[in-house]
Amino acid sequence: MQKLLTNLRLHRKQNLLSYRLLVYILMCSTLLAVLSTAVQLFWDYRNDISNIEKGINSIEAGYLDSLASSLWKLDQDQIGIQLDGIMKLPDIGFAAITEIVANKEEAIFYRGDKREEFPISRDFDLSYNKTLVGKLQVGATLENVYDRLLKKFMVILGSQAVKTFLVSICILFIVHFLVVRHLNTLSRFTQRLDLDNLDETLKLKKGVFDQDEADSIDQLANTLNAMRDNIRKQLNEKKKVQRQLEQLNEELEQRVQYRTATLKHTNDRLATALEELTQTKDKLVESEKMAALGELVAGVAHEINTPVGNSLTSASFLQDLSKDLSARLEKGQAAPEQIRSYSDDITEATGMITTNLNRASKLINSFKQIAVDQSNELTQHFNIRENLEETLRTLETDIRDAKCQILIDCDKNLEIVSYPAGFVQIYNNLIMNSIIHGFEGKSDGTIKIDIKKKDEHLLITYSDDGRGIPEQIKHRIFNPFVTSKRGSGGSGLGTHLIYNLITQLLKGSISCTSERGQGARFDIRVPVRIQNLPDDEDDDLW
Template identity: 45%
Template sequence: MPKTHKISSIRRSILITVLGFVFVFISLAIFYISSTFLKESKQQYKQNIIDLGNYVAQLSVEDIRTNKLNNLNNKLDNFKSLSSIHYIDVYKKYPENFGIFASYNFKMGGSISKNTTRITSQEKTLYASPYFEDDIVKYVAPIEFNREEIGYVYIQLDINSGLTFSTRLFIIFIVTFLVLLASVIFISFRLENLITTPLRELNADILHISQTKDYSLRVKPMPFKEIDILARNINNLLNRTERHITKLDVAEQQSLLLNIELEDKVNKRTEALKDSNQELLSTLEKLHQFQGQLVESEKMASLGDMVAGVAHEVNTPIGLGVTASTLLSDRLNDIKKSFDDKTLKSSQLKRFLNEGQENVGIIYRNLNRAAELISSFKKVAVDQSNEDFRQFNFDELLKEVLLTLAPQIRNTPYQINITCPEDLLVVSKPGPINQVLINLILNSIIHGFDNRDHGTIDITVMKLGEQLNISFADDGHGIDVTIKDKIFEPFTTTKRGEGGSGLGLHLVYNLVTQALGGSIRLDSEPDKGATFEINFPISEQLL
C-alpha cells in the first residue's frame, strides 16, 4: 500500500514560519534583558545592604560603648521611611555571649528584649556576606572599635519591590508580542492571497480540462513569473498528452485487429492443450499407481529381508538345541543299555548326570534365545502392520530394531551408538517408526559405508515438549550435492542398475510426514557423513 503524502497549506506554513521566528527572537531578547536586569538588581541589593549595614554599624559604635540604648533606638527610628527593611538588630558583646542591644521591627512594630538573640552563631557566619532567601536578603556587619569586635548589626531586607520592573517588563513583552503577532498574521494573509490566487485560477483551469477531457484547451497566462513558467510547462504537457492520445487511438485500432487474430489462435491452441492435458493426466495417474506399487514392493522387500535374517538367527539356537538333545539321547541310550546289562558303574552314571545337566542347560538357553527372537520379530511385525496409536517404551523399541537387524550388522565392522532415556514413554505409531529406523540404518550401511572398513552411526533421541526429536547421523561418504536437494524424491539412487530402487528415503519421508505427521531434514556434506533430523508430535499418555 503506497505511503500517504501529508499536505499542508501555504498560509499555515508562512504563518508558522514567520510567527515562530518572531517568537524565538523576542523570547531570546527578553530573556537576555531580563537576566541582565535581575542579575544587576541582585548585585545592587547586595551593595545596598552592605552599605546600610556598615552605616548602621558606624552609628552604633558610640552608643554601644556608652550603653545609650534610647539614643540608638531613636537613630534606628529614622529608617522607618525605608519600607523594604524588615528589621535591624544591633548586637552587643556581653561577657558570656552576643545579645541584642537595640532592635526595631519596621514591619510589625515593637522591639526585642535586651540580651536576646534572633540568629545563631552559624547563621551569623553564613550572613557575613549578603544571603538571599526567596524574596529576603540577610546580612551581618561587624561593629568594631580599635580593631576589636564589640558587636554586630543584623539586617533583613525585602526585595519584593524589585519585581515591579519584572512585571512591567513582562507586560511590555506580551503587548509587543501581540502587536507583532497581529502584524505577522496580516502579512501572512497578504502573502498567502498574492500567492494562492493565481494558483487557484491555475487549479480551476486544470480541473476544467480534467473534467471535460478536452486536452486541446490551455491554461491562461499568470501574473507572476514563477507561476507563469508553471502554466507554460502545463501547456507543454497538454500538447504532448494530446499527441500521445492521438497515437493511442491509432494503436488501439491496431490492437483490436491483433486481438481478434490472437483470439482465434488462442482458441485453436486451447483445444490442442486440452487434448495434451488429458493425455498427461492419464499418464500421471498411471505413474502414481506404479509409484505406489513400487513403494509397497520396497516395504515387502524390507520385510522379506528381516524375515530371512530372523530365520537365519533363529536357526542357530535351534540347531544348537537339536545337537545338544541328540547328544543327550545317545548318552541316555548308553546308560540304559549298561543298566539292562547290569554293568552300570557309578562313575559312568556320574559322568552322564554331569553331561546331561550341561546339555539340558544348552537346550534351555538356546530355546529361550529362539523364543526371544521370535517374540521380538512378532512385535516388529505387528507394529509394522498396525498403524494405531499406542503407548510404548522408546528405548525398548530401539533395542527391538537392533535385534531385528542383527543378522545384517553382526558381521560388519560398523558401530551403532544409541542415546535415549531408558524410561521414555511415548504415545505414537511404533510401526512407521520401526520402518523409518530400519531403512535409515540399512541406507547408511549400503550407501554411506560402501567400500569402507569402518563406520559409526549415532542415534540420539530426546523429548522437546510435545515433540520427539530423533537425530540420526553417520560418518560415511555423505550425499552428493547433485542429488541432495531431491534425495527424498522417488527413484533417486546412486546404485541404479545395482539393485537400488531409489524408494528407501522416499518411503522414510512419506512415513515421517504422513503416518507420523512430522518433518525430516537432511544435513550432509561430501565425505563428512549425513545427518537426518526427525521431529514428530507425541504424547505421554493415551487420549
C-alpha cells in the first residue's frame, strides 16, 4: 500500500498538469450537473404544484353541487362517501364541511389530518337553490412532492456524477495524449538544454491518431529547435570574436608596453628639460631683478648726482672765496667793494647749494614713497567721494592756474575700507601729471573721474583730453624714471609710485590707454574692503 501511494505521488508530480486538468474538469462538470439538476427539479416542482391546483379546481366542478344537496338533506352517508372521494385526489391531506346555522359555522364532517395551515388550501361555498348552507375546506400537502423530488435528485445526481467522471477521464486521456505528454517532453528537453549541450534536437513522439499537419505544439518544438540553432551560431560567433579580442588584447598590451616605455623615456627627457627651463627661468628672473635693480640704482645715482655735484661745486667755490677773503683780510687789502662782491658771491653760492639740496631731499622722499611702507598706516572706513574732494581742495591753486575743469561721477554715499592716504597720493600724481604733461601748451583742459562699485571691487576711470602719452614711453609708463621732461625737472617717479600704491598697498590693478592728441586714460580696479583693522575697531560699514 505504501509503495502504491509513493508511485501515485511520483506520477502526480510528473503529471501535475493532467491532475490539475482533471480537477478543473470535475469541478466544472459537477457545477454544471448541479445547476442542470436544480433547474430540472424546479421544473418538476412547478409541474407538481400545478397538478395539485388542477385537482383542487376539479372539486368545484364535480363535488360542490352534490355536497350541497347532501348537506341540505343531512345525508351523512352520502357526505362521507363524497369526502372520501375528495381525499383520494393526489396530495389532498384534509377535507372538511362546515354547516352554517344562524350565521355561525360549525364543522360537522372532516377527513384527514386537521392542521391549522396547509401549503395549499381552498375554501368553497356550498349553496342549495341559491341558499348558502355551508362551506367546503380543502388542504393539500407537499410531502409527497418533496419525497419524489428527493428521489429524483439522487437519481439524477448519481447519473450525472458517473457521466461526469467518465467524460472527465476521456477528456483527460485525450488531453494527456495530445498535449501533456508533449509538454513533458518539452520540459525535459529545456531542463537538459545548456550552452555546452546545443547539439541535441527536440523530437516529439507521434501517435497513431496524430495528424501529419503541424499543430501549435509542433510549431513550438520547431521554434525551440530554431532558437537552439541560433544560440549555437551566436555562441560560435561570440567565441570567435572573443578569440579575436584576446588576440587584439595581447597586441594592445604589447603596444601599451611599447608606448609606456616610449612615454616614460619622453617624460624623463621632458622632466630634465623642465628642470633646465626652471633653472634658466630662475636665472633669467634673477638677472631681470638685478637689471631692474641696476637700472633703479643708476637712475637714483643719476638723479641725485646732479644736485649733489652742483652743491659740491658751489661748496668748493665758497671754500676758495673764503680762503681768498681771509688772505686779503690778513694783509689788510680787503676793500669795501671787494667785500660786497664776496658777499654777493657767497649769497649766490649758498642759494645754489640750498636749491640743489632741496631737490635732492625731494628725490629721496620720492624714493621712500616708492617702497610703499604699509606698516605705518591702518585701513579706515571712509567716504571715497569726500576723500577725492579733499584732494582737489589741496590742489585748488594748481588746478586754477592750469584753467582745467574736473568732472566727478561718484555716489556721495559710497564708502570703502582701505588706505585713504594712498588714494590721495594716486589722485595727486594723476592730476599733476595731466597738468604738467597733458595740458602743456593748452589754455584749458578737462579731467573726468568716474568711480563705481561692482561686486566687491571699486572701479576708477581717470581720463583727460590732453596731448596723450608719447609712443616711445607709453609701453613702459609705469617703470621708474620714465618721463618726457627729463631736463625740465621731471623725475619720472609719479606713475611708478601710482603703480606701486595700487598693486602693493591697495591690492588692485591698473592699466593705461592713450592716443597721441586724444588724451590718456587710466583704469583702476581695487577691492572695496582690505582687512587690516585693529581688533577693537567696530566694523559698522558691513
